[in-house]
Amino acid sequence: MVLLIECPECKNRKSLKNQSCSCGKNLRKESHKCYWIEYYVSGKRRRERIGRSKLGAENRLREVQTAKAEGRYLKMNKNTDINLVALRDWYLDLSEVKKKRSLIDIKKCLNNFIERIGNMLVSELKHCM
Numbered sequence: 001m002v003l004l005i006e007c008p009e010c011k012n013r014k015s016l017k018n019q020s021c022s023c024g025k026n027l028r029k030e031s032h033k034c035y036w037i038e039y040y041v042s043g044k045r046r047r048e049r050i051g052r053s054k055l056g057a058e059n060r061l062r063e064v065q066t067a068k069a070e071g072r073y074l075k076m077n078k079n080t081d082i083n084l085v086a087l088r089d090w091y092l093d094l095s096e097v098k099k100k101r102s103l104i105d106i107k108k109c110l111n112n113f114i115e116r117i118g119n120m121l122v123s124e125l126k127h128c129m
Contacts, residue, residue: 007021039064
């Protein structure tokens with residue numbers, strides 16, 4: 001787990017130990033630098049842009065370290081657990097959609113799609129061409 005600085009000029013991310021960027025900027029003296037954290041979850045590298053606050057970045061890094069030590073799963077997006085039926089119901093419940101003249105056709109298409117694909121999580125869908 002690492003705390004990184006983003007160079008305001010070239011947007012490269014460097015460790016806090018580096019005092020200068022490859023573009024020649026002195027990262028210690030820059031005022032518009034941005035902080036990132038980098039960590040691994042289930043063997044996958046995750047990066048989060050924190051902002052201009054070094055203290056905020058350090059606090060978020062400590063939160064991640066605590067969650068990993070306690071064995072909790074780190075969720076970036078809470079909407080990844082939604083399935084197709086729940087998404088369909090949410091969409092059809094929108095007032096803009098209810099006003100459409102093609103609402104019946106939209107319902108048929110969505111039901112046909114879910115019937116063919118199955119009620120799976122939205123995060124499991126893959127784009128293929």
